[in-house]
Amino acid sequence: MPLLDLRGVTKDYKLGKTVVHALRGLDLRIEKGEIVAIMGPSGSGKSTLMHILGCLDVPTSGEASIEESQISSLSEKQLVELRGHKIGFVFQTFNLMQTLSAQQNVELPMIFQGMKKKERAQRATELLTMVGLADRVNHRPNELSGGERQRVAIARALANDPEILFADEPTGNLDSESGGTILELLKRLSTEYGKTVIIVTHDPDAAAIAERIIHLHDGRVVEEVKNA
Amino acid sequence: MLKDFFMLAARSITHRRMRSWLTVIGVFIGITAVVALISVGLGLNKTVEQQVAGVFGVDTFVLVPKGSFGPQRHAGGSSxxxxxxxxxxxxxxxxxxxxxxxxxxxxxxxxxxxxxxxxxxxxxxxxxxxxxxxxxxxxxxxxxxxxxxxxxxxxxxxxxxxxxxxxxxxxxxxxxxxxxxxxxxxxxxxxxxxxxxxxxxxxxxxxxxxxxxxxxxxxxxxxxxxxxxxxxxxxxxxxxxxxxxxxxxxxxxxxxxxxxxxxxxxxxxxEVSSITYSDISDAIGTMTTTVSAFLAGIAGIALLVGAVGVMNTMFTSVLERTKEIGVMKAVGARNSHILTIFLIESGLMGFVGGVVGTLAGLGLSALASMFIGRFFGVQMAVVASPALILITLAGSFLLGAFAGLWPAWRASKLPVVDALRYE
Missing domain, CATH: 2.40.40.20 (Barwin-like endoglucanases)
Structure with a gap:
C-alpha cells in the first residue's frame, strides 16, 4: 500500500468567470521513505499537487489518499490533525515568523499540538543541532543567512516528527553552496531518518537527489524518471 | 498553550510598535474620559454622602411636612x-x-x-x-x-x-x-x-x-x-x-x-414625613448615578472611536500577516488557535490602553478634585476603588477583544492555500 496514492485527481479553480484546470486526471503513487522530485514548467500544477498531497487542499474529483485516509472525505479538523502530525512543509521563502527566535520558530508547530514548554524546548534544540544551528538558537530570522533560515525552516518542519516532508523550491532563494547544504540535509532525512521527502522544484540539482523524478505538464504526469 | 498565544500576540504588538501605540492612544483617550468621569461622579457622591452623614450621623432622622421631600414634593397640597x-x-x-x-x-x-x-x-x-x-x-x-x-x-x-x-x-x-x-x-x-x-x-x-x-x-x-x-x-x-x-x-x-x-x-x-440618612443617601445616589451614567455615556463615544481604531489596526494586521496565518495553519494551527491569537492581540492593545487610561483618568480626577477644592471650597474625595480599576482593566481587554473579533474571525477562516499564496 503506497503512502500517498492519487487516482484520476482533478483540481479546478475559478478565477473570476474563468475556470482553471490545474490538475487534469492525475495518477501518482509515492512509497514510504522515497525521495521524489516533482518538476514541470510554471502552471503545470506542481504547487496544486503539493497542496493536495500535503492536505492543504482537497481535489475537485478523483481519489487522493494518505495511507488509508481519503483526503476528500476528511473534515477540516482531521486535515489539520494530519498536517500537524504526519506532514512537514519547507517553503521557498522560508516563511519564518520574524518576531520569533530560531528556537521559537521551531517550537511553533509543537505549541499548536499542546506540547509542554520544557519538552518542546529540548526538541527544538535537538532539531536545530541536527541541522547544524546549535549556536544560532536565539537568533531571529533577520540575523540569519538564507541557508540558515532554510535550515531553521527544515527543523520546524520536523518539529512534530512527520512521516512526510514537502519542500517547495527549497533551494530557490539560495546560492549554490547553501542550496547544496539544504539538499544534503533533505537526503539525510530520507536515508538516515526514513522520512518521505517530496521536493517540488525547477532546480536540476535538487531533482538529482531524488530517487524518482515526476514531470508534470498541464496538470498531468507526462514522464516519470528513476534516478540511478 | 494560552500563555504561548499571549507571547505570540505580544511579539506581534511590539513588532509593530508605532501602529500599536497609536491604536493604544485611541483606546486610552476613551478610557481616560470614562474613568475620570466615573471617578469624579463617585467622588462627588461620596463627598455629598459624607457631608450628609456628618449632619445626620447614623441614628438621626428628620420630620418634615408631608410631601416636602421625595417624588411627591411638587404634588401640591403640602403645607x-x-x-x-x-x-x-x-x-x-x-x-x-x-x-x-x-x-x-x-x-x-x-x-x-x-x-x-x-x-x-x-x-x-x-x-x-x-x-x-x-x-x-x-x-x-x-x-x-x-x-x-x-x-x-x-x-x-x-x-x-x-x-x-x-x-x-x-x-x-x-x-x-x-x-x-x-x-x-x-x-x-x-x-x-x-x-x-x-x-x-x-x-x-x-x-x-x-x-x-x-x-x-x-x-x-x-x-x-x-x-x-x-x-x-x-x-x-x-x-x-x-x-x-x-x-x-x-x-x-x-x-x-x-x-x-x-x-x-x-x-x-x-402631616409628617420622615427623612433618614438612607433616604437622603438614596436620593443623592440616584441623582449622581444618573449624572455619572450620562457623562460616562458621552465618554463612551470616545471609547467607541478607540474600539474602531483597534478594529482597523487588526484588519490591517490580518491583511499584512495573511501569509503568516497560512504558515501557522500549514504547521498545524487550528482555526480556533488563529482566532485566539488575534483576539488576545486586540485584547492586549485594549488592556494597555486601559492601564494607561485608568492611570490618566485617576490623575485627571485628582486634578478635578484639587480644582474643586481650590475654587469651590469643597474637599472632594478621589475614588479609586479596586472594583473600578479591575472592571476598567477587564472591560478594556474585552473591548479590545470585541473590536478585534471580526478581523480575528476573518483571519481564522482564511483558506490555507489562499493564505500561503498571498503576496
Missing amino acids: DQYALDLEFLKSIPGVKVAAAVRQRTGFVQGPTKADGTSTQGFLPVMGLSTELVNEFESFTGKLTVQPGGRLFLPEDKDVAVLGADTAERLEAKVGDTLLIAGDANKELNLTVVGIMAPNDEEASTGSSGGFSAGMQPAQSKDTIYVPYDTMSLLWGEASDVLVTLVRTQPGADVDEVADRVEKELNARGS
Missing part, C-alpha cells in the same frame, strides 16, 4: 408647617431625643426707652427645643450669642434670644424685657438672655453642613427665639412646626423607628 405632639413623639419606643422648631409671627413690643416710648411691630418668633442646641448642633450649625448673653437652659420659660438685627431694631440688650402677644389675648413678658452673634464669615461658612431650616443666625437676624414650651403659652398646641429632629435609642434601626414614628404621628393628625 410648610405641621401639627406635632412633641411629648407623644418622645414617648414612642426607639426615640431617645426629639427636638422641634415652631414658627409664628407675633406682635412684639420692645423695652421702654429713656423717652418713655418703645418700638413695636410684627416679627417672626421661633420656638426652639433646648435639645436642639445641645444635641443637634450638626444640624443647626454653631449657634453663638454675643458676649454677656447665653442660649436657653432647660428650665427657661419667660426668656428670649434675639437675632442681631432684631436687637438693634428694638434697641434691646441682655436683661431687657419684651412683650410678645400670641393668640386670643395671650401675652408674655420675656427677658432677653442673649443676642445672636452677627453674621460673620465663620457663622456663614463654618456651619455649611447644617440643616438650617431657618435656624441659623446668619439667616435669621430678624427673628426672636423663645423656648419651645413658651410657644405653647402664646399660641397653644403646636400646629406650626417647621422641622423636628429625632435621635434614636442606641442599637435601634433608624429606618424602622422613623417609619413607626411617621405612622403613629400621621394617625394622630400630624
Whole structure:
C-alpha cells in the first residue's frame, strides 16, 4: 500500500468567470521513505499537487489518499490533525515568523499540538543541532543567512516528527553552496531518518537527489524518471 | 498553550510598535474620559454622602411636612408647617431625643426707652427645643450669642434670644424685657438672655453642613427665639412646626423607628414625613448615578472611536500577516488557535490602553478634585476603588477583544492555500 496514492485527481479553480484546470486526471503513487522530485514548467500544477498531497487542499474529483485516509472525505479538523502530525512543509521563502527566535520558530508547530514548554524546548534544540544551528538558537530570522533560515525552516518542519516532508523550491532563494547544504540535509532525512521527502522544484540539482523524478505538464504526469 | 498565544500576540504588538501605540492612544483617550468621569461622579457622591452623614450621623432622622421631600414634593397640597405632639413623639419606643422648631409671627413690643416710648411691630418668633442646641448642633450649625448673653437652659420659660438685627431694631440688650402677644389675648413678658452673634464669615461658612431650616443666625437676624414650651403659652398646641429632629435609642434601626414614628404621628393628625440618612443617601445616589451614567455615556463615544481604531489596526494586521496565518495553519494551527491569537492581540492593545487610561483618568480626577477644592471650597474625595480599576482593566481587554473579533474571525477562516499564496 503506497503512502500517498492519487487516482484520476482533478483540481479546478475559478478565477473570476474563468475556470482553471490545474490538475487534469492525475495518477501518482509515492512509497514510504522515497525521495521524489516533482518538476514541470510554471502552471503545470506542481504547487496544486503539493497542496493536495500535503492536505492543504482537497481535489475537485478523483481519489487522493494518505495511507488509508481519503483526503476528500476528511473534515477540516482531521486535515489539520494530519498536517500537524504526519506532514512537514519547507517553503521557498522560508516563511519564518520574524518576531520569533530560531528556537521559537521551531517550537511553533509543537505549541499548536499542546506540547509542554520544557519538552518542546529540548526538541527544538535537538532539531536545530541536527541541522547544524546549535549556536544560532536565539537568533531571529533577520540575523540569519538564507541557508540558515532554510535550515531553521527544515527543523520546524520536523518539529512534530512527520512521516512526510514537502519542500517547495527549497533551494530557490539560495546560492549554490547553501542550496547544496539544504539538499544534503533533505537526503539525510530520507536515508538516515526514513522520512518521505517530496521536493517540488525547477532546480536540476535538487531533482538529482531524488530517487524518482515526476514531470508534470498541464496538470498531468507526462514522464516519470528513476534516478540511478 | 494560552500563555504561548499571549507571547505570540505580544511579539506581534511590539513588532509593530508605532501602529500599536497609536491604536493604544485611541483606546486610552476613551478610557481616560470614562474613568475620570466615573471617578469624579463617585467622588462627588461620596463627598455629598459624607457631608450628609456628618449632619445626620447614623441614628438621626428628620420630620418634615408631608410631601416636602421625595417624588411627591411638587404634588401640591403640602403645607410648610405641621401639627406635632412633641411629648407623644418622645414617648414612642426607639426615640431617645426629639427636638422641634415652631414658627409664628407675633406682635412684639420692645423695652421702654429713656423717652418713655418703645418700638413695636410684627416679627417672626421661633420656638426652639433646648435639645436642639445641645444635641443637634450638626444640624443647626454653631449657634453663638454675643458676649454677656447665653442660649436657653432647660428650665427657661419667660426668656428670649434675639437675632442681631432684631436687637438693634428694638434697641434691646441682655436683661431687657419684651412683650410678645400670641393668640386670643395671650401675652408674655420675656427677658432677653442673649443676642445672636452677627453674621460673620465663620457663622456663614463654618456651619455649611447644617440643616438650617431657618435656624441659623446668619439667616435669621430678624427673628426672636423663645423656648419651645413658651410657644405653647402664646399660641397653644403646636400646629406650626417647621422641622423636628429625632435621635434614636442606641442599637435601634433608624429606618424602622422613623417609619413607626411617621405612622403613629400621621394617625394622630400630624402631616409628617420622615427623612433618614438612607433616604437622603438614596436620593443623592440616584441623582449622581444618573449624572455619572450620562457623562460616562458621552465618554463612551470616545471609547467607541478607540474600539474602531483597534478594529482597523487588526484588519490591517490580518491583511499584512495573511501569509503568516497560512504558515501557522500549514504547521498545524487550528482555526480556533488563529482566532485566539488575534483576539488576545486586540485584547492586549485594549488592556494597555486601559492601564494607561485608568492611570490618566485617576490623575485627571485628582486634578478635578484639587480644582474643586481650590475654587469651590469643597474637599472632594478621589475614588479609586479596586472594583473600578479591575472592571476598567477587564472591560478594556474585552473591548479590545470585541473590536478585534471580526478581523480575528476573518483571519481564522482564511483558506490555507489562499493564505500561503498571498503576496
